[in-house]
Amino acid sequence: MAVRLRLRRDGRRHYAFFHLVAADSRAPRDGKFIEKLGYYNPNTDPPTLHFNHERVLYWLQNGAHPTETVRSLLSREGILLKLHLWRKGKTPQEIEAAYEAWKAQKAARKNSSI
Numbered sequence: 001m002a003v004r005l006r007l008r009r010d011g012r013r014h015y016a017f018f019h020l021v022a023a024d025s026r027a028p029r030d031g032k033f034i035e036k037l038g039y040y041n042p043n044t045d046p047p048t049l050h051f052n053h054e055r056v057l058y059w060l061q062n063g064a065h066p067t068e069t070v071r072s073l074l075s076r077e078g079i080l081l082k083l084h085l086w087r088k089g090k091t092p093q094e095i096e097a098a099y100e101a102w103k104a105q106k107a108a109r110k111n112s113s114i
Helices: 053-061 068-077 079-087 092-113
Strands: 003-012 015-024 035-041 048-051
Touching (some): 003 053, 079 092
């Protein structure tokens, strides 16, 4: 069974929001899924993202493939950075230190552009 991390549409007409789910690649977009991992609401300004980082990393480490949209959202959240460091053989402390440094750099960049 090939597992994909994908967005599952929810909400009403003209006001969609999405749940990040782990699903069998053969299942329909809004059909059966294995686990709900978070949500994405593009209607707010800025868009709201909330993911369970540990579970997303678990699925990625065990071979789940994200869709292109999900890949960009995970990259924006820094989850793919954690996965990259894990694959390089870094310790959990090194991974968290690098992630916190990345978050601080991102916040500084955001504040300097305002």
